[in-house]
Amino acid sequence: MINKYKNGKDNMEKINLDAVKNMFNLEGKAAIVTGGAGALGEAVCAALSAYGADIVVTGRTVKTLEDAVKGIEKAGRKGYAVACDVTKEDEVENLVKKTMDIFGKIDILVTVAGIAKRFPAEDFPVEDFRQVIDINVTGTFLCCKHVGKIMKEQGYGKIITISSVRDFAGHTGGYAAYGPSKAAVSLLTKQLATEWAKYKINVNAIAPTIFWTPLTQQVLEDEKLKKIFLDRIPMGRAAVPQDMAGATVYLASAASDFITGQVLYVDGGCTAG
Numbered sequence: 001m002i003n004k005y006k007n008g009k010d011n012m013e014k015i016n017l018d019a020v021k022n023m024f025n026l027e028g029k030a031a032i033v034t035g036g037a038g039a040l041g042e043a044v045c046a047a048l049s050a051y052g053a054d055i056v057v058t059g060r061t062v063k064t065l066e067d068a069v070k071g072i073e074k075a076g077r078k079g080y081a082v083a084c085d086v087t088k089e090d091e092v093e094n095l096v097k098k099t100m101d102i103f104g105k106i107d108i109l110v111t112v113a114g115i116a117k118r119f120p121a122e123d124f125p126v127e128d129f130r131q132v133i134d135i136n137v138t139g140t141f142l143c144c145k146h147v148g149k150i151m152k153e154q155g156y157g158k159i160i161t162i163s164s165v166r167d168f169a170g171h172t173g174g175y176a177a178y179g180p181s182k183a184a185v186s187l188l189t190k191q192l193a194t195e196w197a198k199y200k201i202n203v204n205a206i207a208p209t210i211f212w213t214p215l216t217q218q219v220l221e222d223e224k225l226k227k228i229f230l231d232r233i234p235m236g237r238a239a240v241p242q243d244m245a246g247a248t249v250y251l252a253s254a255a256s257d258f259i260t261g262q263v264l265y266v267d268g269g270c271t272a273g
């Protein structure tokens, strides 16, 4: 069909329906998921393994990763736990080395590790501010930097960073560190996408609205704040970890081969209005 648009000349690639049907398949792919002990990290591991990926899952301690590894194995895939503090460059290098020892390649990186701390800006302790920036921004950068080197050599890779709907607008809830950190994650995503497109590395972000996880416990327990959040979501509910699955598989798979530098809001319409 497509060649009709090229003056009737049969010189454009025709759509391959078998490839289209198979484009979400991740069988044989090797992934790293950071922050795998967290709620969203586990959801990301479940989604990738359900579509066939084997995964090295990371957190600061291996003990906390048992559930994520069990979930990957339940899906019939290989799961490995490697300890890594994403703010420490030597630990990130070790994570990449160990993953290469296990899989011999890295097809997919999902940088889920992150924290949120909320205080009124005028009272925000600088050490807490620095910690949020260090984990969310520097941690994401270091994982992308070292996995990116491997992907550059491979001439292939899919990187998914985790931003937030807080990446582009302020909020009354004390987000002086978290909001700017996620704005930086979104721009880092676009920066890497532009630098690495020539190596066939896709770099995209998923920007979720609020999920009820330990990270958002503080908001959940504050009825007034909870109402402010939910009133802003046209679909009228918070996200559930399962909402991450479709976006993750899409951005990790061949279905998104021509998509890079995008921030995909998984937000029930929150940023639409």
Ligand SMILES: NC(=O)c1ccc[n+]([C@@H]2O[C@H](COP(=O)([O-])OP(=O)(O)OC[C@H]3O[C@@H](n4cnc5c(N)ncnc54)[C@H](O)[C@@H]3O)[C@@H](O)[C@H]2O)c1
Pocket (backbone or CB within 6 Å): 034, 035, 036, 037, 038, 039, 040, 041, 058, 059, 060, 084, 085, 086, 087, 112, 113, 114, 115, 116, 135, 139, 162, 163, 164, 165, 207, 208, 209, 210, 211, 212, 213, 214, 215, 216
């Ligand atoms: N929960 C939400 O509503 C929501 C909304 C938007 C974006 N996000 C983002 O999603 C990501 C995951 O959030 P979550 O709700 O699953 O939180 P979570 O607290 O359940 O998980 C975060 C994980 O990151 C790990 N982590 C923190 N610092 C680390 C470090 N230095 N090195 C390695 N691992 C570290 C934690 O141990 C934890 O396992 C975060 O980046 C968060 O900002 C969450």
